[in-house]
Amino acid sequence: MAGILDVPKPRINCSMLSQHINRAVCFVGRVEKVHPTGKTFSVSDGEGNNATVELNEPLEEELSGIVEVIGMVSNKGAIMATTYDVLREDKGTPFDLELYNEAVKLIHDFPQHYPFEVAASG
């Protein structure tokens, strides 16, 4: 697990999955359906598209709301999750997934101002 956390993990949405095959990514989305085995679930992004998340261990509890998944994108475009965190919405303001999606598109439009890599320092 330490390995994937120490590399850049670009924030992406579903439309960017195909460009990140076999790479580490960070995917934020809304939990849609959890498979009965608890080992896989679907998430939707701010554009309403769905992705599949696959886990190493089955979920131990009910999962719902907004999750931030870190993992590798498989050849089939699924996210092989290493870890995930629930973004809490219990403190009042619901998470605006559509706005987050706009921000994701923006940081990919301006990689010079939001780099997902560490260049050698001068």
Next chain:
Amino acid sequence: MPNKWLVISAVSCVFACSGGYSETVMAGGYTQSPGGFASPSLSQGGEKKGRTRASQIVPCTVSQLMSASQADEAFRVGEVEVSQVTIVGIIRSTDKSMTNIQYKVDDMTGAPMDVKQWVDTEDPSVDNTVLPPGTYVKVSGNLRSFQNHRSVVAFSVRPLEDMNEITSHMLEVVQAHMVLSKPQTTVRILKHARRFLLVLCLIRSCPEPQGISIQDLKQRLSGISLAVIKQAVEFLSNEGHIFSTIDEDHYKSTDNDD
């Protein structure tokens, strides 16, 4: 691209009005230099291979902090000077000693960043509770480099209550770095404008009936490259200020009678 810029600004304003916003914008936005883009002081800075001083806290990514170049005590992300910064990320690990708390904060742009927060042993009112891993936080502090090791010495490590601050920080980072590096682009445009004017003046002041040649212009304007002179001639011709005479290399001004 201008439309995206409006989107960022508009969204940032919405966040500011809704109250769930950062200290950086509350402080009045980002300033480049007094007087704005067109001020002489700015073009002066441009001649000196200008840098943009950040007089306020600059929102950054961990990757930017790790890649920042360093000259003496000053750090630069591209053209943007940074010292006080904010980052937003999730705590991956913690370590507490008598005098400080150390966090590793991950904002997805690279390996987690070392954040050090001094513990105030004197003041009982200051909360020295260590925030647990998995907590999303906003860190405000100073970028430091010690023995080639970069860290942020934080004066504030605040857990996020509204996760939309993750989004707003992403927007703020792009906005801040765009705004703070803009003057260089504007300086470049101003430099070009001056050179174009020089070319026009030379063409206008030429009394010869066939006008002045590009080669003559290059000779008279030794500090300006041929490429820029040709750009100037093309622009001025398209705008109708000059026209070619005996061939494509000779030009006269259309305003000679002024």
